[in-house]
Amino acid sequence: MSATVEETIQYASQESPDSPRRTVRVGICGLGTVGSGTVNVMSRNAAEITARCGRPVEIVQVGARRDNPACDTSQMQVSREIFDVATNPEVDILVELIGGTTVARELILTAIENGKHIVTANKALIAEHGNELFEAAASKGVTIAYEGAVAGGIPIIKSLREGLVGNRIQWxxxxxxxxxxxxxxEMREKGRTFEEALAQAQALGYAEADPTFDVEGIDAAHKLVIMASLAFRMPLAFDKVYTEGISGISIEDIRYADELGYRIKHLGIARGTEQGVELRVHPTLIPQRRLIASVNGVMNAVMVSGDAVGPTLYYGAGAGAEATASAVIADIVDVARTLEATPDQRVPLAGVAAGGQGQNCVLPMDEVVTSYYLRISAHDKPGVMSQVAKICSDQGISIEALIQHEPAEGEALVPVVILTSRAKEARLREAVSQIEALDTVEGEVVRIRVEPLG
Amino acid sequence: MSATVEETIQYASQESPDSPRRTVRVGICGLGTVGSGTVNVMSRNAAEITARCGRPVEIVQVGARRDNPACDTSQMQVSREIFDVATNPEVDILVELIGGTTVARELILTAIENGKHIVTANKALIAEHGNELFEAAASKGVTIAYEGAVAGGIPIIKSLREGLVGNRIQWxxxxxxxxxxxxxxEMREKGRTFEEALAQAQALGYAEADPTFDVEGIDAAHKLVIMASLAFRMPLAFDKVYTEGISGISIEDIRYADELGYRIKHLGIARGTEQGVELRVHPTLIPQRRLIASVNGVMNAVMVSGDAVGPTLYYGAGAGAEATASAVIADIVDVARTLEATPDQRVPLAGVAAGGQGQNCVLPMDEVVTSYYLRISAHDKPGVMSQVAKICSDQGISIEALIQHEPAEGEALVPVVILTSRAKEARLREAVSQIEALDTVEGEVVRIRVEPLG
Known part of the structure; x- marks a missing residue:
């Protein structure tokens, strides 16, 4: 929607050199970790933010069920009813930091209905309801900014949507x-088991009491679909992401990966192919020499490869009060600067202007082609390797590398580790099920995908 | 300057959903590596670029003294006189890719005078004449975009100017x-000398016949002052950068650095202090565990640390036809999208709105505080170490680590390698000159600064 002529004239006159642009009025909903961080950073860096934005930006209202002693809201109007912020005519930008997907969705729809621009760090909401919210925002001529939803303070949304706009993104x-x-x-550096490392993460506050969301890849899937929608100009497709967690990773596999020159990382991967876009979250062996293989601890990093720019990488804190606040404030400044601009002068919500979104379908997982790390527990008998090699060969899969150590003292089973050539997921699964059916093989074959990222 | 009311009305009407926005007309000056890369990528990815920009972007004129067979300009109006592009009323955006600082400066000033927006990848020009050009652009209400001037395709200007806008940048x-x-x-991985590695770089086309610009840090200094001006809201101060090249680095020092847990990298560093901004380019020991220590070959990477976001890193190809074209096109799209916007709706040229630029002075090098790596050639006699330790101690410098191996067979001199505590440059220089004056020490002390980057 374009501004009316009257509005446009009013804006133009506001922007004459003689009258400084008016203060942009921000309402923040939610005073949890990110909410209080945003209040603190905006207060601390108010002068810088005004200078960079070209106009003052002020928090005029906070909506929160209770105060948070981590931040000072004594100079702000605080409402216990967050919907008051969504309907407050004095608010230009509503910043949604309450989390969740039900109330947050209603709050944002109400704010949009009331003509407010939206800034949010809510990845689940954007991943699951973004298509609906973007449509509502477009019909009201307002914008939704969501840099904080992916990889905390790393400006990855901006890089995908603006910085790499000249590229066809490859993956x-x-x-x-x-x-x-x-x-x-922790598992790799300190030899801890998954359970020990998880307990340590919980003790440090990095993991929730119920860690499912993080360790099973659901959180990563939310972030992945948001990035993929921008990279591949496709609607948000959270229900189509293939997701596999890290709870099955053992120290043994981490050690074998090291021996083969790889690290195991839990990656969210999106790749454009002729047949559709791959969308998958799973543990992955990546070559040690890739920069991303050295990203350790709680840090986040995203590699993006474009046809013109080649591989690029963006690294930083993926969570935390002030790191996420950094992204939220960048969004606030973007919106504030263009508050009076017409919608098509702003960066489009979904990375492309209306009608520009592609029909890229998501590639079914069976069709995905990757290399594989396999670990087989075999009886120490002649002929096992030739059986395994035959099964792979029949499926068009060749063996690129192999590790077989002598069995441990008194141990009847010997681990055989294989790196395969690239093969379709369906063929690999068939080969593995045949290998598992061999008399000479015990239990399940451990399978981890391998990506060169080159 | 704000748009007139008539113009504004015209723009508003253009943007109604019924009439698509008109094509943005680009004139490219210069058909060298980056110019031809830009023509190629814009042609190849035209559909994507239009979708992301929300309107068609077309190269309507190319100014170049000669054709470049690396790109097809047969569908474009080609002028042998580049100033024709600067005065062509059919051109909205002039893309300056001729390089150099004399004709390029005049070309851009002429284009600005004719109301054109500017996109350039010319780091020397921005670093040395940016203040003047920005002023000229501001007075005409047009913009100058220069993402391609720093670190090729890495969107570092955008990250500094927009993505990290909520932060006070620390360094x-x-x-x-x-x-x-x-x-x-090459020196570290293959044990080559500086001269051998340089010859190899020249053979591969990575280095010019006269490599001064690259190896003595002038090129890095250009890029550093551009980033520093955005990070610290200061005028461009190319003449104030301290610059030291890498031609004095020996394999011996690279090996000792390894032994101490460090890598030697040629860094451009800017750091905000209470007394002013440090601006320096020099070889630097950095801890091996930092991600940037693993950035190898011709790749570029920039670490930026902000008070809210903490340390971040941006990595990618720092040069090359299409990598730089990626940055140039991102700038073109930014300008094209906001072509009809008022100047204060655009991201400000120098990262801050008029009047927002600080008066940060550049800290004189004598006042800079760092740790140091020192390599001393000492006679293998008792008492040398106590003399060296005494001199350091008198200057308030302590010794944090020390390597002294036995002298090689038949060798009278033994290398002593020291990592010092943090000290002011002036004190360190005094200590080194006293050490060099010792009877027991031969020749010059090798000095390389150390940065924790933590």
């Missing part, structure tokens, strides 16, 4: 869950 | 010259 791959990366780092 | 440090980084990588 992106990210360590986008700090909890999972902390656990894998 | 930034970058590997921003691919040639130098290639040479240091």
């Amino acid at each position: 992106l791959a990210g360590i986008i869950n700090g909890t999972g990366n902390y656990i894998l780092t | 930034l440090a970058g590997i921003i010259n691919g040639t130098g980084n290639y040479i240091l990588t």
Whole structure:
């Protein structure tokens, strides 16, 4: 929607050099970790933010069920009813930091209905309801900014949507869950089991009491679909992400990966192919020499490869009060600067202007082609390797590398570790099920995908 | 300057949903590596670029003294006189890719005078004449975009100016010259001397016949002052950068650095202090565990640390036809999207709105505080170490680490390697000159600064 002529004239006159632009009025809903961080950073850096934005930006209202002693809201109008912020005519930008997908969705729809621009760090909401919210915002001529929803303070949304706009994105791959990366780092560096490392992450406050969301890849899937929608100009497709967690990763596999020149990381991967876009979150072996292989602890990093720019990487804190506040404030400044601009002068919500979104379908997982790390527990008998090689060969899969050590003292089973050539997921699964059916093989074959990221 | 009311009305009507926005007309000056890369990528990705920009963007004129067979300009109006592009009323955006600082400066000033927006990848021009050009652009209400001037395709200008806008930047440090980084990588990985590695870089086309610009840090200094001006809201201060090249780095020092847990990288560093901003380009020991220590070959990376976000890193190809074209096109799209916007709706030229630029002075090098790596050639006699320790101690410098191996067979001199505590440059220089005056010490002391980047 374009501004009316009257509005436009009013804006133009506001912007004459003689009358400074009016203060932009921000309402913040939610005073949890990110909410209080945002209040604190905006207060501390108010002068810088005004200078960079070209106009003052002020928090005029906070909506929160209770105060948070981590921040000072004594100079702000505080409402216990967050919907008051969504309907307050004195608010230009509503910043949604309450989390969740039900009340937050209603809050944002109400604010949009009342003509407010939206800034949010809510990845679940954007991933699951973004298509609906973007449509509502477009119909009211307002914008929704969501840099804080992916990878905390790393400006990855801006990089995808603006910085790399000249490229066809080929693929992106990210360590986008700090909890999972902390656990894998502890396992590798300190020889801890998954359970021990998880307990450590919980003790440090990096993991929730119920860690499912982080370790099973749901949080990473939320972030992945948001990035993929921008990279591949496609609607948000959270229900189509293939997701596999890290709870099955053992120290043994981390050690074998090291021996083969790889690290195991929990990656969110999106790749454009002729047949559709791959969308998958799973543990992945990546070559040690890739920069992203050295991203440790709770840090996040996203690799993006474009046809013109080649591989790029963006690294930083993926969570935390002030790191996420950094992204939220960048969004506030973007919106504030263009408050009076017409919608098509702003960066489009979904990365492309209306009608520009592609129909890219998501590639079914069976069709995805990758290499594989397999670990087989075999009886120490002649002929096992030739059986395994035959099964792989029949499926068009060749063996690129193999580790077989002598069995441990008194141990009847010997681990055989294989790196395969690239093969379709369906063929690999068939090969594995045949290998598992061999008399000479015990239990399940451990399977981890391998990505060169080159 | 704000748009007139008539103009504003015209723009508003253009943007109604019924009439699509008109094509943005680009004139490219210069058909060298980046110019031809830009023509190629814009042609190849035209559909994507239009979708992301929300309107068509077309190259309507090319100014170049000769054609470049690397790109097809047969569908474009080609002028042998580049100033024709600057005065062509059919051109909205002039893209300056001719390089150099004399004709390029005049070309841009002429284009600005004719009301055109500017996109340039010319780091020397922005670093040395940016203050003047920005003023000219501001007075005509047009913009100058220069993402391609720093670190090729990495969106570092956008990250500093927009993505991290909520932060007070504490420091930034970058590997921003691919040639130098290639040479240091070859020396470390293949045991080559500086001269051998340089010859190799020249053979591969990474280094010029006269490599001064790259290996002595002038190119890095250009890029550093551009980043520093955005990070610290200060005028461009190219003449105030301290610059030291890498031609004095020996394999011996690279090996000792390894032994101490460090890598030697040629960094551009800017740091805000109470007394002023440090601006320096020099070889630097950095801890091996920092991600940037693993950035090898011709790749670039910039670390930026902000008070809210903490340390972040941006990595990618720092040069090359299409990587730089990626940055140039991102700028073109930004300008095209906001072509009809008022100047204060655009991201300000120098990262801050008029009047927001600070008066930060550049800290004189004597006042800079860092740790140091020192390599001393000492006679293998008792008492040397106590003399050296006494001199350091008198200057308030303590010794944090020390390596002294036995002298080689038949060798009278033994290398003593020291890591010092943090000290002011002036005190360190005094200590070194006293050490060099010792009877027991031969020749000059090798000095390389150390940065924790933590």
